[in-house]
Amino acid sequence: MRILVTGRHGQVVRSLVERASAHPQFELITLGRPELDLADTESVSSAIHTTKPDLVISAAAYTAVDQAEDEPEYARAINARGVGSVAKAAADLGVPVIHLSTDYVFSGESDGAYSEDDSTGPRTVYGQTKLEGEIALAAANPRHLILRTAWVYSPFGKNFIKTILHLGETRDHLSVVSDQWGNPTSAIDIADAILHVAGRLGADSGFSKYGIYHLAGTGHTNWSGFARAIFARAEALGRRHVDVADITTAQYPTKALRPLNSRLNTEKFSRDFGWNAPEWQQSMSKVVIRLLQESENR
Template sequence: MRILVTGRHGQVVRSLVEQAAGQPQIELCTLARPEIDLTDIHSVASAIHAAKPDIVISAAAYTAVDQAEDEPELVEAINAHGAGAVAKAAADAGASVIHLSTDYVFSGEGDRPHKEDDFTGPRTVYGKTKLEGEHAVAAANPRHLILRTAWVYSPFGKNFVKTMLHLGETRDQLSVVSDQWGNPTSATDIADAILHVAGRLQSDSAFAGFGTYHLAGSGHTNWSGFTRAIFAQAETLGRSHVDVDDIPTAQYPTKALRPLNSRLDTEKFTRIFGWEVPHWQQSMAKVVTRLLQTPEL
């Protein structure tokens, strides 16, 4: 099974490379600039055609949520038009496409986990362009799976878990937002789930479950609860205690609005693919342990 992934340095892509290693049935190839440029449709088409993939994982995106507010045209070119170009090129190559999307396509309202067919209503440039990208992918390739995820962290790159551990080295008290709720999601779990899905698509030529799914860590919490759990795990590994104070979103303003409710209902994914993402606390503990034992990541 030849899998082509757009992107090379993101958390999910690096996790995919790691999780696919040692699986001889998987040939995984990553493409990033200059080989492929999502702002150049011809570049996308030629790169995917040359790779001859069985499955394309559309992971590359513009993800700087606050900066996106200042350059909407570039964000739209990458997250909307670029995503559509990847899906079309995959279709032209006879390949399915697995496209990664986000909780930011929702408005953040409500007090229950969002289901796939709930009203979206994004309020940021990032969220709006990711939703446009979903529509473009669906229109360009009937063999598409759109996987919305949320609050992604990993041993790689920049993310919330690594930031908190870094701050905890020099601070004994932090103030963290407590009125934004979501599913912390390990990129390793996302990678495992994607590879499971890819295997299903490759083995089941009659698969009829194409469409949109939510893929996120089991259970939910708020940012301050997530932080306390990170520090509690770090304490078991010898780190000093850090107190966490709850604050409302109003006391931590950002250029782009953060959804108050980012919780995603993952029942559909579990039912169709027979795969349940581990509880967020379990996966978080593994990542924190790995980071403290191998801090060079």
């Protein structure tokens, strides 16, 4: 199966490249700027038609949540119009699209875990443009799978685990927000899930389980709980002890509002595809171990 992935350097893209190496049935082609620029409709269409993939994975996005508040039209060009262009080009070739979306399409005001049927209500430019991308994608290509995820981390790029480990190298105490809840999600697990679904698409000519799904780590916590778990694992591996104090969102203001509740219900994905993400602590531990080993080998 020939798979075109939009983007080159994102956490999920790099995880896909790594995990696909164990699956010879998949030929991954990653394309980013300038060959495929989501803000340039012509380049998107040309790249996809030239590549002629069997499946497109829409992974590239504008993800600077705070910065998006200052440049909404650029965020919209990438997250909404760009995604629509990807979906249309794929539809022209008659191939499906797997698209990564976000918990930010919700308001974060619900008490329980969000299901796919819950009403959206983004409170940030980033969330609004990602929701517009979902809508554009669905309108342009009926053969779509929209995978909403949250709190993504990995051994690659910038993410919460890498930031926490770096801060812990020089600080004895950290204050971390404790009133925002969600599912820490490994990009490696996301990659495994996507490749699992790609296998289903390739093997089933009558595949019909298109639509929106939630894909996130199993279990939930808040940011301070996440930080404590990271430090506990690092300390067990010989790193210094770091104390974590709880603070509220109000005590750590940001330009873009963070949802207080990002928990995602993943039962639909589990039911339809027979795949469950590991408990978040398990996946977190693997990434922490890998990052610490890599730092020691530098």
